[in-house]
Amino acid sequence: MHRLLDVLPVFAGDARIRRLFTLVPGSDFDVDALAAIERVHARTVPWDEACRRSFDLILAASPKGDLGLLHGDRVLLPHGAGFNKTIRGEGSADSASGLDPAYVLPAGRPVSTLYALAHPSQVARLAAVSPPAARQSAVVGDPTLERLLASRSHRDRYRAALGTGGRELIVLTSTWGPESLLARRPALPAELAARLPHDRYQLALIVHPNERSLMGALDLTEGLAPALDAGLVLAGPYEEWAAVLVAADAVITDHGSTALYAAALDRTVIAAYDGGDELIPGSPMAELLDHSPRLAEPGHPEGSLEAAIETALDAHRPGATRAFADAAFAEQGRALERLREEVYGLLGLDPPAARPSARVLPPPAPSAHVPAxxxxxxxxxxxxxxxxxxxxxxxxxxxxxxxxxxxxxxxxxxxxxxxxxxxxxxxxxxxxxxxxxxxxxxxxxxxxxxxxxxxxxxxxxxxxxxxxxxxxxxxxxxxxxxxxxxxxxxxxxxxxxxxxxxxxxxxxxxxxxxxxxxxxxxxxxxxxxxxxxxxxxxxxxx
Structure with a gap:
């Protein structure tokens, strides 16, 4: 849902456009998606009613669900930074999430009128799954990345809001599922908070929205209580996570694609993924992790965590991580323009004269937990x-x-x-x-x-x-x-x-x-x- 909100500037200033949202049934994350819609005061349509109506354009951020029941041209938007993972128990076991034929080609037919992709390499991967779907694709870039790039000059403002000061802001990122950082190393946030000197480092955590939904806010915060009491910043799932990433000095990550956004910002990336079945070899995320310094495994001696982070920060060279992001994101700085060209072509309308611009991220909320x-x-x-x-x-x-x-x-x-x-x-x-x-x-x-x-x-x-x-x-x-x-x-x-x-x-x-x-x-x-x-x-x- 947050991905859809990030593309709204494509239609900014156009009074001809009416924006409606509906939820595809069957997701484990419906409640939080609905809450996201309500927070921006958007209009919703019940699924049954949406299936009875006809629309001029349908935007979706995921191919999953019965999208074929909706009547109108469908555009499948980029979801995450590339196609880096397989998800066990869903669709085809050997397919990248987002390129799975079970979803992209239900009943052998493309689910979308237009596949809006973030990089030319993704077109090639889609062609390997379905040449007809690839012929209906266009490289538009990533609208979410546009917001991060547009907000880079606000870094000092975000750090001031977080109370970072002259400290190094270390951000942990956890995707969702059994191979995520929080699933495999749930004690890591508290361990870092206990072992890193408070006046040298500030810690923050970005949790995938799906993981937040599955765990629930209460269980998540109670499980993180020792780290939160020590000053850990738990970033919100929409906008705030991105502002925290802009403010960061280094990112400690599993195999979730958030790290590729950090790489696009040229932040130091430290790998904390212990291997498994989900990460696709040769994907942009796999390449980034293969070339990043690693955090010590659990059971490391005292001082090794700080030493690993300090060494990684000192060794980072400008542009070192950005090259890996370039393999996942094309059209940087032009994603909204490219997407506008494509969707207004489907609508058969002339787009507004004003150039679309990514909306700057609001500053994060101050941490509720300041150690006393x-x-x-x-x-x-x-x-x-x-x-x-x-x-x-x-x-x-x-x-x-x-x-x-x-x-x-x-x-x-x-x-x-x-x-x-x-x-x-x-x-x-x-x-x-x-x-x-x-x-x-x-x-x-x-x-x-x-x-x-x-x-x-x-x-x-x-x-x-x-x-x-x-x-x-x-x-x-x-x-x-x-x-x-x-x-x-x-x-x-x-x-x-x-x-x-x-x-x-x-x-x-x-x-x-x-x-x-x-x-x-x-x-x-x-x-x-x-x-x-x-x-x-x-x-x-x-």
């Missing part, structure tokens, strides 16, 4: 402090637990060596209560005897901490300046560095602990200065 407690590893060397933060439930040994008071659970607050709060913007209510930095930090140390440092994040560059001795220190954070950008880190990560550094100097007076630190966070250096808190700073409110 971290197991923090620290390495101290003089005034140089390296910090790595992991989910609070992680197995690796940690220097301390850091928790955001009021957001983290009380269990984590009771166990935290560092408790902090973030200043929030004023509410619209005329009734408002504020706390002073000095008062809140003193109260926290009284209420939580296990806490050694209490802190308030006032801004991305200013924090105030109170040590267990009662001393107040102001923390000023400088961003990391790079060639073309200025990168800010999470001030809470800096507070963990300050907490560890002060803990290595117990009993020292405030004057002795003032000075400069270098915090190494997420592979970057952030200069930090500590100074005694002034009376005015102590009375700052939040």
């Amino acid at each position: 407690a971290f197991a923090v590893r620290v390495h101290l060397s003089g005034t140089d402090v390296r910090v790595e933060r992991f989910p609070a439930h992680s197995d690796p040994p940690a220097h301390h637990l850091a928790a955001e008071h009021g957001t983290a659970s009380e269990r984590h607050a009771q166990s935290a060596g560092l408790l902090y709060r973030r200043a929030e913007p004023p509410t619209a209510s005329p009734h408002r209560e504020v706390r002073t930095v000095a008062g809140w930090t003193a109260g926290i140390l009284d209420r939580y005897p296990g806490c050694r440092t209490a802190a308030v994040v006032l801004s991305p560059s200013l924090c105030v901490v109170r040590t267990f001795s009662g001393a107040l220190l102001t923390v000023r954070i400088c961003p990391c300046r790079e060639t073309d950008r200025i990168v800010h880190t999470d001030p809470a990560a800096v507070l963990s560095a300050v907490h560890a550094w002060l803990g290595a100097r117990p009993g020292q007076p405030v004057a002795a602990t003032a000075g400069a630190l270098t915090c190494r966070i997420g592979g970057r250096l952030f200069p930090v200065r500590l100074s005694p808190t002034t009376p005015d700073e102590a009375e700052l409110t939040f």
Whole structure:
């Protein structure tokens, strides 16, 4: 259904066109397809009524179902990035899904008036199945890819919406069926979330709409709960997945065709497919996986996941993956124009004068899960402090637990060596209560005897901490300046560095602990200065 929505710009601005949707019976995914139609407020026609009526044009994104019962010229649109898989238990066992004679040629006759294909090689593959069907084909490209390509300049906006910052965004993609990433390695999202440092990497997951439908939203999110709680972004099935892919730095993938869209964007691709019966040898997806670095198998030693991802990112060369996508997608940048030419020819109408353009993807929704407690590893060397933060439930040994008071659970607050709060913007209510930095930090140390440092994040560059001795220190954070950008880190990560550094100097007076630190966070250096808190700073409110 989402594929059909992506081709709507072909008819944009044409008041002669009325757009109606119907659902072919028999699919396991009818409910979610109907929900997709309702979300865009489109008009629907019951299947029985659709079979009784005659239409000027029928667009379908799959050859499956009784399409022959619909009266009118039928156009079969590209579905997925090429024909890379066979699906066991459906149609002919040795045929690519989408080219299966059982569906493409029901009763020996072509199911479609026009086969709109994405690449000339697909015409050749269709000809091997049915020369008559191939004669009714046209290469138009891929309208979904057009949206990704049209949205490339919005990458920074998407990353800002996701809260990626200067981190590397690693996207896992899972197709559907028994050989999918989630079916074979269901623990991988949680394992990556637990083992990759939070301030260096952000994780996202793209799940095939069919898999989401089969599992159901509740089972999917409950199964992913540890990873979601650690900050995993679960991309939505329409538009959002594509925006996340545009924002990505690297993709860890099974044999699903989403990775070919990532390749078209020239992203680093890391293979996590363990082999099987579904991937067709020699297909564009098979070639991409054969030439991509592999993620270690389950049971890998600690550190190997991060090392594999870092090596793949470092080894990636511009254009390296795009060549594999070129074997699946032709007419890049012209797909909507080509499709308009073909469908308006079938309609016998002159197309609108304005050139059709792909609609830019909307920004993804901010993640609903922002970690509020971290197991923090620290390495101290003089005034140089390296910090790595992991989910609070992680197995690796940690220097301390850091928790955001009021957001983290009380269990984590009771166990935290560092408790902090973030200043929030004023509410619209005329009734408002504020706390002073000095008062809140003193109260926290009284209420939580296990806490050694209490802190308030006032801004991305200013924090105030109170040590267990009662001393107040102001923390000023400088961003990391790079060639073309200025990168800010999470001030809470800096507070963990300050907490560890002060803990290595117990009993020292405030004057002795003032000075400069270098915090190494997420592979970057952030200069930090500590100074005694002034009376005015102590009375700052939040």
